[in-house]
Amino acid sequence: MSKLDLVMFExxxxxxxxxxxxxxxxxxxxxxxxxxxxxxxxxxAGEVQSIDAxxxxxxxxxxxxxxxxxxxxxxxxxxxxxxxxxxKDNLHISIVGKRGILVVIFDQGSSLALVRLRVKKxxxxxxxxxxxxxxxxxxxxxxxTKFESPFSEITDxxxxxxxxx
Amino acid sequence: MTFINYASREINCKIVYYGPGLCGKTTNIQWIHEQAxxxxxxxxxxxxxxxxxxxFFDFLPLDMGTVKGFKVRFHLYTVPGQVFYDAxxxxxxxxxxxxxxxxxxxxxxxxxxxxAIANLATNLKDNGFDIRTIPYVLQLNxxxxxxxxxxxxxxxxxxxxxxxxxxxxxxxxxxxIETLKACARQILMELQRS
Numbered sequence: 001m002s003k004l005d006l007v008m009f010e011x012x013x014x015x016x017x018x019x020x021x022x023x024x025x026x027x028x029x030x031x032x033x034x035x036x037x038x039x040x041x042x043x044x045a046g047e048v049q050s051i052d053a054x055x056x057x058x059x060x061x062x063x064x065x066x067x068x069x070x071x072x073x074x075x076x077x078x079x080x081x082x083x084x085x086x087x088k089d090n091l092h093i094s095i096v097g098k099r100g101i102l103v104v105i106f107d108q109g110s111s112l113a114l115v116r117l118r119v120k121k122x123x124x125x126x127x128x129x130x131x132x133x134x135x136x137x138x139x140x141x142x143x144x145t146k147f148e149s150p151f152s153e154i155t156d157x158x159x160x161x162x163x164x165x
Numbered sequence: 166m167t168f169i170n171y172a173s174r175e176i177n178c179k180i181v182y183y184g185p186g187l188c189g190k191t192t193n194i195q196w197i198h199e200q201a202x203x204x205x206x207x208x209x210x211x212x213x214x215x216x217x218x219x220x221f222f223d224f225l226p227l228d229m230g231t232v233k234g235f236k237v238r239f240h241l242y243t244v245p246g247q248v249f250y251d252a253x254x255x256x257x258x259x260x261x262x263x264x265x266x267x268x269x270x271x272x273x274x275x276x277x278x279x280x281a282i283a284n285l286a287t288n289l290k291d292n293g294f295d296i297r298t299i300p301y302v303l304q305l306n307x308x309x310x311x312x313x314x315x316x317x318x319x320x321x322x323x324x325x326x327x328x329x330x331x332x333x334x335x336x337x338x339x340x341x342i343e344t345l346k347a348c349a350r351q352i353l354m355e356l357q358r359s
Contacts, residue, residue: 009171052207150233
């Protein structure tokens, strides 16, 4: 497995899900998304059905990547927090560890201060899990790995089937 | 970077369409969007200027079905082709699993094709990838144009690693799916090896 691959197992996924579920309630937010920096959604909580989550994930990652570029231009490592204020809903975007992005959508039922406070605590917990996932990935990328990819027996036929041949 | 989620049994791969300005990257994914089963495709997001030139990227999520019990989803991105958007191009390559290079077959665009491949190599390297090893497909687009260069000559100029080379007319859908399939095949085979 390439060390860049992100492999998430049931247990870790559940822990992430618990943390963002709690964050959504504690921060009185409408929706919370956890996205990875490459634009893929990892987990979500709240009124998720009302939002096109896949597009949100990719646009958020694009936004963060562009802001990262801006930060480097002026000599900063990164901007760890982005805030977009709308008429009704607001978007709070923060970086978690090396590869996570936490997106909190909230309205006047909450406040920026409350969201910031709760996000801080949740970020620490999320970061620990990300670090664990990464440590495991590094350990298992070496020779004699215990981890067996489910794709080790993939065939040409499997791929043809994906394209409806 | 492939994202494998064992909890939801999903695997997500990112494929980037690269190439010089106006070579047909957006046209490729627009065709896929039009042809795909509406239940399987997501929304096509285009960050474009008023004149429909790509400003940041186009994005199309595509559910492909299942392999070994895992739901396979491709995230297709295009980059802005115009030379001065280089910073954006570099960002979009972050974490990609495969690249499709769309070459413009029109003879006056050969130099732009060559420059774009060199630019791709640099930007991949800056993202920690090697253009010689990453899953990669070369599409010769706009084969219907009167000034189209001969295939042999384009191969000589643009093909450098025995990658799949597919002739296409993206505006009519010719070669579009074959190109995507050739890239997907390499990405999934890569997963098999790793």
